Amino acid sequence: MMTKSIASFLLGTALAVSATGAAFAQDKTVKIGALSDQSGLYADLGGPGSTLAAQMAIEDSGLAAKGWKIDIISGDHQNKPDIGTAIARQWFDVDKVDVIVDVPNSGVALAVNNVIKEKNGVYINSGAATSDLTNAQCSPNTVHWTYDTYMLAHTTGQALVKAGGDTWFFLTADYAFGAALERDTTAVVTANGGKVVGGVKHPLNTPDFSSFLLQAQASKAKIIGLANAGGDTTNTIKQAAEFGIVKGGQKLAALLLFLTDVKAIGLETAQGLNFTETFYWDMNDQTRAFSKRFAEKMKNNAPPTMVQAGVYAGVRHYFKALEALGGNPHDGAKVVEKMKSMPTEDDLFGKGEIQPNGRTIHNAYLFEVKKPSESKGPWDFYKLVGTVPGDQAFTPLSESKCALLKK
Amino acid sequence: MQALYAQLLVGLINGSFYALLSLGLAVIFGMLNIINFAHGALYMMGAFVAYFLLNLGGINYWWALLFAPIIVGIFGMILERTMLQWLTGLDHLYGLLLTFGIALIVQGVFQNYFGSSGLPYAIPDQLKGGMNLGFMFLPVYRGWVVIFSLVVCIATWFLIEKTRLGAYLRAATENPTLVRAFGVNVPRMITLTYGLGVGLAALAGVLSAPINQVRPLMGADLIIVVFAVVVIGGMGSIMGSIITGFALGVIEGLTKYFYPEASNTVVFVLMVLVLLVKPTGLTGRAA
Numbered sequence: 001m002m003t004k005s006i007a008s009f010l011l012g013t014a015l016a017v018s019a020t021g022a023a024f025a026q027d028k029t030v031k032i033g034a035l036s037d038q039s040g041l042y043a044d045l046g047g048p049g050s051t052l053a054a055q056m057a058i059e060d061s062g063l064a065a066k067g068w069k070i071d072i073i074s075g076d077h078q079n080k081p082d083i084g085t086a087i088a089r090q091w092f093d094v095d096k097v098d099v100i101v102d103v104p105n106s107g108v109a110l111a112v113n114n115v116i117k118e119k120n121g122v123y124i125n126s127g128a129a130t131s132d133l134t135n136a137q138c139s140p141n142t143v144h145w146t147y148d149t150y151m152l153a154h155t156t157g158q159a160l161v162k163a164g165g166d167t168w169f170f171l172t173a174d175y176a177f178g179a180a181l182e183r184d185t186t187a188v189v190t191a192n193g194g195k196v197v198g199g200v201k202h203p204l205n206t207p208d209f210s211s212f213l214l215q216a217q218a219s220k221a222k223i224i225g226l227a228n229a230g231g232d233t234t235n236t237i238k239q240a241a242e243f244g245i246v247k248g249g250q251k252l253a254a255l256l257l258f259l260t261d262v263k264a265i266g267l268e269t270a271q272g273l274n275f276t277e278t279f280y281w282d283m284n285d286q287t288r289a290f291s292k293r294f295a296e297k298m299k300n301n302a303p304p305t306m307v308q309a310g311v312y313a314g315v316r317h318y319f320k321a322l323e324a325l326g327g328n329p330h331d332g333a334k335v336v337e338k339m340k341s342m343p344t345e346d347d348l349f350g351k352g353e354i355q356p357n358g359r360t361i362h363n364a365y366l367f368e369v370k371k372p373s374e375s376k377g378p379w380d381f382y383k384l385v386g387t388v389p390g391d392q393a394f395t396p397l398s399e400s401k402c403a404l405l406k407k
Numbered sequence: 408m409q410a411l412y413a414q415l416l417v418g419l420i421n422g423s424f425y426a427l428l429s430l431g432l433a434v435i436f437g438m439l440n441i442i443n444f445a446h447g448a449l450y451m452m453g454a455f456v457a458y459f460l461l462n463l464g465g466i467n468y469w470w471a472l473l474f475a476p477i478i479v480g481i482f483g484m485i486l487e488r489t490m491l492q493w494l495t496g497l498d499h500l501y502g503l504l505l506t507f508g509i510a511l512i513v514q515g516v517f518q519n520y521f522g523s524s525g526l527p528y529a530i531p532d533q534l535k536g537g538m539n540l541g542f543m544f545l546p547v548y549r550g551w552v553v554i555f556s557l558v559v560c561i562a563t564w565f566l567i568e569k570t571r572l573g574a575y576l577r578a579a580t581e582n583p584t585l586v587r588a589f590g591v592n593v594p595r596m597i598t599l600t601y602g603l604g605v606g607l608a609a610l611a612g613v614l615s616a617p618i619n620q621v622r623p624l625m626g627a628d629l630i631i632v633v634f635a636v637v638v639i640g641g642m643g644s645i646m647g648s649i650i651t652g653f654a655l656g657v658i659e660g661l662t663k664y665f666y667p668e669a670s671n672t673v674v675f676v677l678m679v680l681v682l683l684v685k686p687t688g689l690t691g692r693a694a
Contacts, residue, residue: 040523041524042523044523044524174667201668203667206670208421210417211664211667214410215664238527238619242546243544244537244544244546263524264526264527264620265527266529268529269527299520
């Protein structure tokens with residue numbers, strides 16, 4: 001008994017020593033925190049699917065075979081900035097998380113941005129839209145992967161103004177995201193000779209839009225710009241059809257629309273809508289192959305949204321930077337700097353780069369929702385209408401107010 | 408001015424849902440003394456049952472209006488038999504907590520299987536389109552919702568306040584022992600009443616399915632407002648909850664026009680004001 005315990009004590013000491021030795025040489029442990037809306041109106045476009053995407057990125061990176069130990073935890077910010085920052089703080093302080101991914105909801109995303117900068121972590125944001133993340137509020141610890149409000153405004157917005165939609169009325173979600181999207185789109189509308197004739201700010205997660213739609217109808221604007229997302233957008237589009245808004249000659253601009261939204265609205269109502277995304281599962285063989293693997297693991301067999309795809313691609317690029325560094329320095333700013341120095345390339349978004357302000361640049365695609373007769377499968381929703389190269393879609397560095405650019 | 412008429416009408420439409428839901432709550436509270444927090448989840452189940460009936464059974468909207476409340480009502484009666492009945496005579500808090508728990512479980516299960524963005528349910532062909540009223544374009548379906556729920560509300564009020572069955576019910580709430588002595592099966596009546604209240608919730612769910620998304624959280628978003636309606640109207644008052652439901656819909660509609668940012672808080676501000684002035688609610692009797 002005595003000898004056994006001494007033996008195990010010695011063994012334990014030996015293990016502890018060797019473990020410290022390894023850590024001293026090259027730390028190959030990584031902890032990822034997937035922070036998202038896990039159950040609310042943005043849960044389907046990010047949520048558990050984003051965690052799955054991060055997991056697939058871990059598996060596909062093949063780092064485990066090279067001696068890396070990578071863990072992932074997930075959290076539900078419930079679309080509340082205070083909850084989001086509390087989780088982020090706990091993850092850094094207690095759980096020793098290195099990188100936080102996803103974080104839809106611009107309000108939460110901006111709040112978490114500050115925490116990550118303070119804790120010197122890595123922030124790979126895919127779900128949030130606000131262009132402020134890489135503009136006025138940019139951070140050396142942040143990479144904004146998938147899309148932003150500037151891009152949405154300069155693709156969908158611009159295309160609509162150029163097609164003759166020169167008077168706009170906005171239905172805007174009353175928080176950071178809606179405000180940013182309305183601001184960026186208004187800039188595009190006025191720059192192209194159009195005019196914003198009015199708008200209404202609605203609370204996040206509104207079930208009934210009829211009052212707001214009537215105001216939009218009464219404004220006689222040619223375009224009703226939807227500066228909202230997720231469940232709010234689907235409800236607006238559905239109810240706009242009911243009130244005969246499109247039949248009355250006004251056009252809806254779904255500035256931000258996700259695959260899961262189209263599914264929720266149904267093609268019958270959604271057909272013909274124009275919008276922009278940076279990823280669609282049915283683009284090429286690579287995206288189809290990834291999406292097939294992804295859908296098999298999703299509980300409702302849904303292919304990835306662009307947000308979930310962005311989580312995957314962002315995490316893969318993060319791993320490439322860590323590999324290039326030869327280990328995890330647990331220094332967020334240093335890792336992000338490495339990420340920016342390497343061109344991005346993956347199966348989902350193709351070739352691109354991360355600008356000094358943290359903005360990932362890649363192509364944006366203008367889509368149109370298919371007619372029910374054109375759709376061949378349960379998720380066959382989009383027709384490609386045009387491609388906007390990344391350098392034209394996103395904020396030019398000359399227009400960016402990011403402090404990182406002034407060095 | 409035209410815009411104002413339109414907002415009033417839109418408010419009336421939302422008020423229909425508030426009225427139907429708060430009516431069910433008032434019936435259950437008035438007769439069973441249970442604060443039924445599962446009401447939102449049961450409303451959501453009504454919408455989902457309609458969705459399943461259509462997509463799995465090919466049963467259309469009109470039959471769903473009949474079957475969904477029956478199916479969900481039976482589910483409610485099972486809940487009452489197996490769980491709620493044991494709480495008779497205990498503090499309100501127990502019923503509230505139990506039904507709140509049931510609501511969370513039901514919502515969680517639906518969310519696990521159907522996600523959060525919801526499923527589409529088309530407006531039935533007969534009610535598609537709209538009519539131009541001069542001051543607004545009224546979708547036929549919305550007009551139908553207002554009329555139909557008004558009829559249902561008045562019928563329920565009539566059933567409880569003006570018929571012999573309703574008299575039994577009210578008597579059983581006042582003095583169950585005495586009513587039992589007259590040979591009335593009180594527990595069965597209570598179960599049926601709960602089923603009726605739940606059926607009303609499910610009916611509201613079917614009505615709202617074509618307007619809103621059929622979503623697991625559709626009830627959770629609504630239930631708090633509906634509780635405020637019940638509190639303002641006076642707990643347990645049938646007519647009070649109907650009138651308050653419609654009235655608050657209109658007030659909320661007007662807020663959406665004049666100050667949209669406050670549209671989801673105005674009901675609660677009113678609730679606070681009413682409670683300050685008349686703690687039993689507008690039509691409530693002192694306990």
